[in-house]
Amino acid sequence: MSGNSSYNPTGAVEKWFDERLPILRFSKEHLMDFPTPKNINYWWTFGAVLAFILVIQIVTGIVLAMHYVPNSELAFNSVEAIRRDVNYGRIIQGTHAVGASMFFAAVYIHIFRGLYYGSYKAPREILWILGVVIFVLMMATAFMGYVLPWGQMSFWAATVITNIFAAIPVIGDPILALLRGGFAVDNATLNRFFSLHYLLPFIIAAVVGLHIWALHVPGNNNPVGVEVKSSHDTLPFHPYFTMKDLFVIVVVLIPFAWFVFFAPDILGHPDNYIPADPLLTPPHIVPEWYFLPFYAILRAIDFDMWFISSKLGGVIFFGGSILVLFFVPWLDRSKVRSGNFRPLFRPFFWLFVLNFLMLTYLGAQVAEGIYVLLSKVGTAYYFAYFLIILPIISRVERPAPLPASISESVLGKAEASGEKGQ
Amino acid sequence: MASEATSGTTRRDFLYVATGAVGAVGVGAAVWPLIDQMNPDASVRALASIEFDLAPVGVGESFTITWRGQPIFVRHRTEAEIAEARAVPMEDLKDPATDLERVVEGKEQWLIMIGICTHLGCVPLGQKPSDAKGDYNGWFCPCHGSHYDIAGRIRKGPAPLNLVLPPIEFLSDTIVKVG
Numbered sequence: 337m338s339g340n341s342s343y344n345p346t347g348a349v350e351k352w353f354d355e356r357l358p359i360l361r362f363s364k365e366h367l368m369d370f371p372t373p374k375n376i377n378y379w380w381t382f383g384a385v386l387a388f389i390l391v392i393q394i395v396t397g398i399v400l401a402m403h404y405v406p407n408s409e410l411a412f413n414s415v416e417a418i419r420r421d422v423n424y425g426r427i428i429q430g431t432h433a434v435g436a437s438m439f440f441a442a443v444y445i446h447i448f449r450g451l452y453y454g455s456y457k458a459p460r461e462i463l464w465i466l467g468v469v470i471f472v473l474m475m476a477t478a479f480m481g482y483v484l485p486w487g488q489m490s491f492w493a494a495t496v497i498t499n500i501f502a503a504i505p506v507i508g509d510p511i512l513a514l515l516r517g518g519f520a521v522d523n524a525t526l527n528r529f530f531s532l533h534y535l536l537p538f539i540i541a542a543v544v545g546l547h548i549w550a551l552h553v554p555g556n557n558n559p560v561g562v563e564v565k566s567s568h569d570t571l572p573f574h575p576y577f578t579m580k581d582l583f584v585i586v587v588v589l590i591p592f593a594w595f596v597f598f599a600p601d602i603l604g605h606p607d608n609y610i611p612a613d614p615l616l617t618p619p620h621i622v623p624e625w626y627f628l629p630f631y632a633i634l635r636a637i638d639f640d641m642w643f644i645s646s647k648l649g650g651v652i653f654f655g656g657s658i659l660v661l662f663f664v665p666w667l668d669r670s671k672v673r674s675g676n677f678r679p680l681f682r683p684f685f686w687l688f689v690l691n692f693l694m695l696t697y698l699g700a701q702v703a704e705g706i707y708v709l710l711s712k713v714g715t716a717y718y719f720a721y722f723l724i725i726l727p728i729i730s731r732v733e734r735p736a737p738l739p740a741s742i743s744e745s746v747l748g749k750a751e752a753s754g755e756k757g758q
Numbered sequence: 759m760a761s762e763a764t765s766g767t768t769r770r771d772f773l774y775v776a777t778g779a780v781g782a783v784g785v786g787a788a789v790w791p792l793i794d795q796m797n798p799d800a801s802v803r804a805l806a807s808i809e810f811d812l813a814p815v816g817v818g819e820s821f822t823i824t825w826r827g828q829p830i831f832v833r834h835r836t837e838a839e840i841a842e843a844r845a846v847p848m849e850d851l852k853d854p855a856t857d858l859e860r861v862v863e864g865k866e867q868w869l870i871m872i873g874i875c876t877h878l879g880c881v882p883l884g885q886k887p888s889d890a891k892g893d894y895n896g897w898f899c900p901c902h903g904s905h906y907d908i909a910g911r912i913r914k915g916p917a918p919l920n921l922v923l924p925p926i927e928f929l930s931d932t933i934v935k936v937g
Contacts, residue, residue, distance in 0.1 A: 492880065496901065499879035514793070518802045520827035528796060615822060615829045617880040619900045635902055638916040645918040647877055703903045703916075 342369050366552055371570035372577050373558035375746050379449040380556065382442050384581035385588050387544065389439045394537050396432040397481075404484065406530035408523040411486035412611045430600035431592075436478050437603045438592050440626035443471060451664070452685055454673030455557040461665040463550040468661045470543050475627070475658075477536040480529040482624060487608030492621050494521045494529070500634075503651040520614060560745045561673030562738055569742035620702060628699030629692055633657050633718065635703050636711035653715060660722045667722055670730035672738065680733040688721045802826075807937030809929065812868060820885040822873060825936045829873035829881050830924060831897070835908065840866055842895065843909035850913070853920045857909045860920070862928060870926050870934065871910045875899040877917035882906060897921070 343361040345351040354361055403422050405414040418425040447467070450456055456464035483494045498515050502508040517524030555564055564570055571577070595603065603625060607618045623631050637650035644652070660667075675682050695714040701707040739745035808825050812832065815821045818839075821832045835843075843857040861869055875882050877899065883889040884897035884906070892898030892905035894913045899906075904915030911920040927935045 492901075496878040496880065499877075502879075513798055514796050516798075517796055518798045518827060522802075522827050524799065524802070614827055615824065615881060617882075617899075617901060619883075621880065621901045635916070638902070640918075646916045647918045650916065703901075 366548075368572065368574040370552065370573040371555065371564065371567065372573045373556050373564055373569055373742050374571045374576075375560065375569075375742050376556060376558050376577075378580075378584060379445065379453075380558075381577075381581045381584040382446040382449065385442045385585055386439065386446060388585050389435055389442060390537065390541060390544065393432060393435050393439065394541070396428050396435065397534070397537065399428055400432055401534060404530075406484065406527050408486060408526050408612070411484060411526060415485045426600075427596060430596040434592060434595040434600060434603065436481065437595070437624070437626065438588065439474065440478070442588070443474060444626075447471065447661075448689060451688075452675040453557055453559060454561055454668065454670070454675065456665045457668070457670075457673050458665070459554045460550070460557065463547065463554075464665055465662055466543055466547040466550055468658070470540055470547060471661075472658060473536055473540045473543065477533060477540065478624065478626070480533040480536070483526065483529045484533060485608060486526060486612045488610040488612055488616075488618050489605045489608040489621070491521060491612035491614065492617055493623060494525060496621060498525070500651050500654070503645075503648045505648070522614075557673060558742060559674060559676060560739055560742060561677070562740075562742055562745070565741045566743075622700050625696065625700070628697075629695035629718075630654055630657055630699075632695040632699035632711045633715045635699075636708070636715040638703070638708065653719075657715075657718060660719065664722060664726070668726040668730050670733060670735070672735040677736040677738055678729075678733060679736060680729045684721060684725050684729065687717070691717045691721075807935060809933060809935045811933055813932040817867070822885050823936075825872075825924060830936055831869070831871045831873040831885060831910070831921070833869040833885075833908075835867050835869055839895075839908045843907060846907065846909075846911075852912050853918070855909075855911060855920055860909050860911070860923060862926065865928060868934070869908075869910060870924065870936070871921040872924050873897075873921070875901065875904055875917055876912065876919040876922065877902055877904050877915070882921075 343354075343364040345354045345360070350360065400418060403414065403418045403425065405411055415429065418429045420426070422428070450464065450467070479493065479497060483490045498512060498521065501515060502512040504511060513519070515525070516522070517528060555570075558564075601609075605622060605624075610618075622628070634650045634654040637653050638646050639649075640646050641649050670678065670681070672678055675685055691714050694710065695718065698707055698711045698714060703711075740749075805826060808823070810823055810832070812834070815832060815834045817834050818836050819834050823830045823832065840857065846857075848854045848856070858866070860871075861867075873881050873885070878901060880899050880901035882892075882897035882899040882904070884891045890898045890900070892914075894905050894907035896908045896910060896913075897906040898904070899915065899917065902916050904917035905913045906917075906921055907913050909920075910923075912918070924936050929935050
């Protein structure tokens with residue numbers, strides 16, 4: 337959004353500074369005065385919630401790294417020492433572990449908001465793709481972080497997930513050895529995961545910078561999906577939306593704090609309090625809750641397809657379930673962004689949400705009986721939604737009439753036109 | 759100079775490409791150690807083989823040893839188990855292999871396998887008498903439900919291949935070298 341510069345340096349020093357490094361101008365334009373659609377609802381606050389949690393994770397993570405020992409003999413006990421001996425370590429470690437869950441809860445809300453309101457559509461494709469990149473980086477970071485306490489679930493998650501790469505034909509086994517640094521998951525694996533777990537959040541922060549840059553070119557989408565037409569449609573980001581975002585951050589902090597103080601382990605698996613044992617697989621391996629839908633998809637493929645083995649097939653669908661998100665802007669051809677004006681789209685969208693929740697449930701169940709069948713149905717709908725349903729309904733659907741402007745959708749037609757006449 | 763520039767390839771173009779090529783090789787050579795350091799190091803590779811005495815393992819018993827950080831399943835099979843493994847028709851197998859192909863000839867009672875599920879690397883159950891042994895009286899992987907028979911062959915579930923056999927060599931009647 338150009339032409340929203342309201343920065344006038346006052347005084348000689350500010351003017352001198354502005355001509356050399358216009359960082360105050362940049363902050364005023366992008367953090368304070370940025371014109372934001374006045375109709376955005378609470379679903380739009382989760383971007384700020386995510387930025388806030390990223391900062392929490394980085395700060396608590398740096399502190400934890402001062403006490404954690406990335407060695408297979410010592411790692412488990414060092415995490416216990418953090419929780420028992422380090423001053424406030426119980427709270428700092430709990431915040432970091434619960435923060436990961438909060439991060440994913442917020443990112444899923446943020447992604448589903450984008451899917452419902454068509455926030456991925458032109459001209460916001462790059463913005464969406466950067467978001468998916470952040471999601472992938474988050475998954476890699478969370479996975480490697482989960483390995484660090486070196487409990488049974490840590491160890492076996494590392495084993496199962498690195499083994500996914502062994503399914504790649506020809507180069508799979510060399511890649512597996514390269515990832516693990518040994519013939520099995522061991523100290524070398526733990527060390528590199530610690531190194532990368534420390535690195536990736538900073539890469540995420542950099543991509544978040546690009547994500548916000550890409551957001552600030554076209555500006556925010558909004559619940560009616562009609563582009564901003566005049567200054568009547570917007571309000572400055574500060575104080576209107578900074579305060580709204582802060583309010584939601586406070587609301588999110590309530591369950592966050594509850595988990596940290598009263599149930600820091602309830603979102604994890606009790607088996608992770610058994611030190612890692614390479615010779616004993618826990619009877620039932622489950623990933624953290626935020627990976628369950630994708631884990632269910634991985635397990636749903638238990639049959640061979642032509643020359644593709646069930647193992648490779650599971651990996652292809654697992655990877656494909658995330659890769660398909662990159663192509664959503666081109667799979668959904670509808671010109672109407674917001675689901676509010678798409679009567680045919682809405683039921684399929686909500687079914688997709690329910691299906692995602694079902695896959696989350698199924699990912700935690702044992703792979704037998706009805707659960708296997710339901711996982712297959714859920715996987716089929718997940719892919720059908722993106723690859724078949726979205727392309728078809730965007731062709732056959734008759735969208736409801738759109739309001740002429742954001743102002744009109746908020747104030748009604750008469751008042752909006754009256755406002756224009758002023 | 760001007761005429762040279764318009765007549766196609768010049769000495770300068772050649773130098774440009776040659777410099778770029780040398781630069782690319784240099785970058786590649788500098789990056790490779792940074793990637794290869796992630797591969798198994800010398801201390802890991804040095805533990806490539808171990809020797810093991812089978813004498814204490816009685817008929818019908820199982821034992822697990824560690825080789826390269828991985829569990830090795832040793833099973834002293836009974837006559838009935840060997841007969842059961844041999845009776846399986848090849849068309850029932852996902853990854854066909856006769857029982858004889860999976861043991862050393864003359865030592866058919868000793869089944870020695872890497873105890874790692876070929877699906878996603880869990881350790882199957884079945885080594886302890888109290889373990890679930892799956893639908894085929896062998897091993898059962900609890901992670902994603904793969905069933906292996908008494909010759910370690912995949913019979914049911916998502917695993918694509920039979921349990922892998924390590925390179926073994928009988929040094930004497932009961933001493934076996936793995937690796």
